[in-house]
Amino acid sequence: MRLRKRHLLWLVPLVTLAIIIVIPLPAHLLDRGSSSVRILDRNGEELYEVQKSHHGSQRWTSLHEIPHSCIAALVAIEDRNFYGHAGISLKGIARALWQNLTARRTVSGGSTLTQQLARITLGAQRRTFTIKILETLLALKLEQSLTKDEILERYFNEAYFGHRSYGLAAAAQTYFGTSVAELSTAQCALLAGLPQAPSTLDPFVDLDAARMRQKRVLNAMRETNILSQDEAELAARETLTLTEDRTQIRAPHFVMWLLTERMQELAGPAVRTTLDLTLQTAVERIVERKLKELADKNVTSAAVVVLDAHTGDVLAMVGSADYFDTEHDGAVNVALAARQPGSALKPFTYALALSHGDTAASTVADTFVQFLTQEGTPYAPRNYDYLEHGLVRYREALANSYNIAAVRVAERVGIDVLLGFLRSAGLSTLTQTPDHYGLALTLGDAEVRLLELAQAYGIFARGGKTLPVRTLLADSMSDGTNILDPKVAWLITDILSDPTARLAEFGESGPLNFDFPVAAKTGTTRNSRDNWTVGFSPDRIVGVWVGNADNSPMKGTSGITGAGPIFHDAMLAATENIPERIFERPAGLVQKTVCRLSGLLPTPLCPHMIEEWFIEGTEPTEPDSIYQSFLIDTRNGLLANTKCDQTFTEPKGLAVFPREVEQWAREQGWPTPPTKESPLCGAQSPMEKPANRQSSWLEITHPQPNESYLLDPLIPDNQELVIFEAHASSDIQTIDWYVDGEKVGTAKAPDFRMKWKPEPGEITVTARANDLMEESYIAVLKR
Known part of the structure; x- marks a missing residue:
């Protein structure tokens, strides 16, 4: 019986050995495929290596590519008897046990390189007794299945060297920025020492500890006669320069966005994206260069997107x-952040107006106007330059980005219609109600994403079709949805690419001017926290944002001076090596000559004419009504009649402006057409008076009773003014204005207009003329 038990004891290791020999190693354990997915640009250039589960950066390297000094260093420090054992070393285990007992702590491990590879292969997080047995069995099986060189190759490719670097090649790149083949003996010695305790010995964290470990490796190499004493000392004295502690990644914002949005779809050893790394690099350098020029303007950041206007491919982001600038929140992708776009939304307002029958020659008053908000408070838009520009055609209003004109056009279109249109164009962040945004929506008083705004501009570049973006070359291409008449899209494009139309505000040269067709629009928020330029050629769409991640205001910058220069250079880079094309004009457009001031058909009195494009059926049919002929008595400049001596009369062409432009015209020096007949010409027509009013009268027309004004600290004091206006009977030519009983000025007929610098409080505004007095009560509030 005792003999049978002894035989059974021998049977256990024999069966175990038989199992090791007979049972094949599972295929997945011999799989050399990387556990990562390489993200590539459209041309195959690597952007980033994405590791599945708990893996980091990894590159598979053949053993013959690895320097002999690296191989020798690893064997010397980890497993000197590597070539003499069959997977486990009883001598090594005994030595480690004795050293640990002597030191009363763990100072040495008894695992061979093969056992370490088995541990890596199993991937167990805890080393229980069962796991150790499995490691031993797997080590024996690895020795049976693989050659020593194959074991070393797998170790060098799968061992963890710290800092998300799996394998020697990744470690060489992470710590030294070099390839495996270029590693020196000193570098090999440092890297060979890291797998023992990769976190503790991380050179980026504790270089001194890593250098101490390196010396132990060099001593081991000297003890095994791989290095001489002099060679070991020379390697120990070699200066080791670490690379900057950065993740090995290119186009980081694009890559991280891709990982966030489409991680589950990234399959296979490599995935090609739509990004063009050459263009990406060029744009990054442009941003770096231009921001240095803006440093004195308190500008620290910028964002750029470049899209293919045909396919929607994201070519640069x-x-x-x-990305690595933690001080300025560099990891925040502003291309995807919601920011106020300023005037960059105006083209959509004008596109809707043209869709509803207006034309590029339609006129709008860019003069002071006040609207009531949903809360009943007055809203008076102001232009960026705080000036008024009179009667302007849509072409010049959009090209020069006049705010007051845009708000008037938005009122005609309707904010609910504009909001729906912007959403259909792809601006997903506009989730509030029309009342929430109000008329200021057309001025960018809402938050949008740069990427989505660039997409939205695609409707102009693509003849009215939306532009779905593509990020992977494997994605199918979508034709988009037609949401705008191609003729309207072309007209907006023509306006935005017209350097003559924007002369008044932007001058003859600047970042929006190119020697090939480019349409562009700038945007600047009134608090100087964001400025934008978005534009397109027939083939590329470029969007640029400039500002600060902490939302601090910039100094003395606008869309044309901040984002504009980046846009210009980015557009040049994006269109390099692309054949020049024009914006193709669709059928159904006609060109007509119109009077420049009114946009109507010219008459002999019209001094200036221009050519304008119209959708067939919308071209003007009425003659100009601004310039009119008056018969003037040359003796006094008043109206002549048939009783006048013709010796003293002459016809004169004068401009008759709409009422909302009259005051501006007078201030600009336009001759005012006379309204009275000359008394030298006989009977004088009686002046018109309001119905049922037979005596003198006075009425304040602005401000209206009980209006409230909110002082805005972002508007200069000399520009934040309240307008006083009144109407009076014809016998009153001047009135005096009072605020809380104190005279503040005198104004003349016909509108008795005066500007007053407001002060907080409950205010009584009084107009006086002779014995007449009118009052209005307003409130001035401080923000």
């Missing part, structure tokens, strides 16, 4: 000045 820069989300900030520097």
Whole structure:
């Protein structure tokens, strides 16, 4: 019986050995495929290596590519008897046990390189007794299945060297920025020492500890006669320069966005994206260069997106000045952040107006106007330059980005219609009600994403079709949805690419001017926290944002001076090596000559004419009504009649402006057409008076009773003014204005207009003329 038990004891290891020999190693354990997915640009250039589960950066390298000094260093420090054992080393285990007992702590491990590879292969997080047995069995099986060189190759490719670097090649790139083949003996010695405790010995965290471990490796190499004493000392004295502690990644904002949005779809050893790394690099350098020029303007960041206007491919994405700049929140991708776009939304307002029958020659008053908000408070838009520009055609109003004109056009279109149109164009962040945004929506008083705004501009570049973006070359291409008449899209494009139309505000040269067709629009928020330029050629769409991640205001910058220069250079880079094309004009457009001031058909009195494009059926049919002929008595400049001596009369062409432009015209020096007949010409027509009013009268027309004004700290004091206006009978030519009983000025007929610098409080505004007095009560509030 005792003999049978002894035989059974021998049977256990024999059966175990038989199992090791007979049972094949599972295929997945011998799989050399990387556990990562390489993200590539459209041309195959690597952007980033994405690791599945708990893996980091990894590159498979053949053993013959690895320097002998690296191989020798690893064997010397980890497993000197590597070539003499069959997977486990009883001598090594005994030595480690004795050293640990002597030191009363763990100072040495008894695992062979093969056992370490088995541990890596199993991937167990805890080393229980069962796991150790499995490691031993797997080590024996690895020795049976693989050659020593194959074991070393797998180790060098799968061992963890710290800092998300799996394998020697990744470690060489992470710590030294070099390839495996270029590693020096000193570098090999440092890297060979890291797998023992990769976190503790991380050179970026504790270089001194890593260098101490390196010396132990060099001593081991000297003890095994791989290095001489002099060679070991020379390697120990070699200066080791670490690379900057950064993740090995290119186009980081794009890559991280892709990982966030489409991680589950990234399959296979490599995935090609739509990004063009050459263009991406060029745009990154442009941003870096231009931001240095803006440093004195308190500008620290910028974002750029470049899209293919035909396919929607994202060709470049820069989300900030520097992804790794923690001081300025560089990792925040502003290309995807919601920011106020300023005037960059205006083209959509005008596109809707043209869709509803207006034309590029339609006129709008860019003069002071006040609207009531949903809350009943007055809203008076102001232009960026705080000036008024009179009667302007849509072409010049949009090209020069006049705010007051845009708000008047938005009122005609309807904010609910504009909001729906912007959403259909792809601006997903506009989730509030029309009342929430109000008329200021057309001025960018809402938050949008740069990427989505660039997409939305695609409707102009693509003849009215939306532009779905593509990020992977494997994605199918979508034709988009037609949401705008191609003729309207072309007209907006023509306006935005017209350097003559924008002369008044932007001058003859600047970042929006190119020697090939480019349509562009700038945007600047009134608090100077964001400025934008978005535009397109027939083939490329470029969007640029400039500002600060902490939302601090910039100094003395606008869309044309901040984002504009980046846009210009980015557009040049994006269109390099692309054949020049024009914006193709669709059928159904006609060109007509119109009077420049009114946009109507010219008459002999019209001094200036221009050519304008119209959708067939919308071209003007009425003659100009602004310039009119008056018969003037040359003796006094008043109206002549048939009783006048013709010796003293002459016809004169004068401009008759709409009422909302009259005051501006007078201030600009336009001759005012006379309303009275000359007394030298005989009977004088009686002046018109309001019905049922036979005596003198006075009425304040502005401000209206009980209006409230909110002082805005962002508007200069000399520009934040309340307008006083009145009407009076013809016998009153001047009136005096009072605020809380104190005279503040005198104004003349016909509108008795005066500007008053407001002060907070409950205010009584009084107009006086002779014995007449009118009052109005307003409130001035402080923000």
